Amino acid sequence: MKKSVLITGATSGIGEACARRFAKEGYKLILTARRTERLESIKAELEAEGAEVKTLVFDVRDAQAAKNAIESLDGEWSVIDVLVNNAGLALGLEKEYEGDADDWNTMIDTNIKGLLTMTRLIVPAMVARNEGHVINIGSVAGDAAYAGGNVYCATKAAVKTITDGLRIDVAETAVRVTNIKPGLVETNFSNVRFHGDDKRAEKVYQGITPLTGDDIADVVVYAASAPKHVQIAEVLVLATHQANGSVIYRK
Ligand code: NDP
Numbered sequence: 001m002k003k004s005v006l007i008t009g010a011t012s013g014i015g016e017a018c019a020r021r022f023a024k025e026g027y028k029l030i031l032t033a034r035r036t037e038r039l040e041s042i043k044a045e046l047e048a049e050g051a052e053v054k055t056l057v058f059d060v061r062d063a064q065a066a067k068n069a070i071e072s073l074d075g076e077w078s079v080i081d082v083l084v085n086n087a088g089l090a091l092g093l094e095k096e097y098e099g100d101a102d103d104w105n106t107m108i109d110t111n112i113k114g115l116l117t118m119t120r121l122i123v124p125a126m127v128a129r130n131e132g133h134v135i136n137i138g139s140v141a142g143d144a145a146y147a148g149g150n151v152y153c154a155t156k157a158a159v160k161t162i163t164d165g166l167r168i169d170v171a172e173t174a175v176r177v178t179n180i181k182p183g184l185v186e187t188n189f190s191n192v193r194f195h196g197d198d199k200r201a202e203k204v205y206q207g208i209t210p211l212t213g214d215d216i217a218d219v220v221v222y223a224a225s226a227p228k229h230v231q232i233a234e235v236l237v238l239a240t241h242q243a244n245g246s247v248i249y250r251k
């Protein structure tokens, strides 16, 4: 039977790149996000290339919608070999004492609680089958705070701790748990962070060759395809002229 992967946030950036990369590896794809049209166009494109694709439209912040979506999977589609918890975002780059509480709640609800919701829904079946792989998309931002990163950095630090905790909790099983921590990746991330200010978003990637979604998808697929006895626990992937979340050399 073909292996299957469920990717959250598959309509853009890293998640979309993972979808294309896993399709090339011959996985069945369950692609999820909020934007129906975008999901359907990616599905049509990948199916035309021979992939088997199912789409589920829901917001990871809506635990009941997520539950309904996962419970709607039947037959072979209900067996998920790899869960890529990728859906996430940053909002704002204000000082902590000037930040927007709505932005904080959205980041916390998506990056932490959404990831936990998906984990809680999908991992019990992996444990019961004694196989499976959870790949969480953390960030260099989770290693240390950077200026204005405060709450976003905290959510990615939480992703690291939640990933480490899950790895402990499934250690007696063959389920593997991975945290992939990208640095600067040019996606829609900064457009979202700056609430649609594209000019400001572009500046984030000026003077440096940033990573691409494909660069991260390569690492995700590498972790998923390692031999069964090999657990890639954590990978920090930076652009060559980036040293950490704060030190970026720009020409
Ligand atoms: P994009 O904005 O390009 O993609 C984000 C994806 O998440 C979209 O597919 C979006 O789909 C989905 N998403 C956002 N909110 C929700 C939600 N509430 N429910 C369901 N899906 C949601 O950004 P990236 O690809 O860059 O980001 C992907 C992950 O990578 C995030 O977790 C981010 O924190 C992390 N990351 C990004 C880095 C970067 O520099 N770009 C570096 C390190 C980590 P839709 O809008 O259709 O719901």
Ligand code: 8X3
Residues within 6 Å of the ligand: 138, 139, 140, 141, 149, 182, 183, 184, 185, 245
């Ligand atoms: C995204 C990378 O450095 O912009 O998590 O926070 S960074």
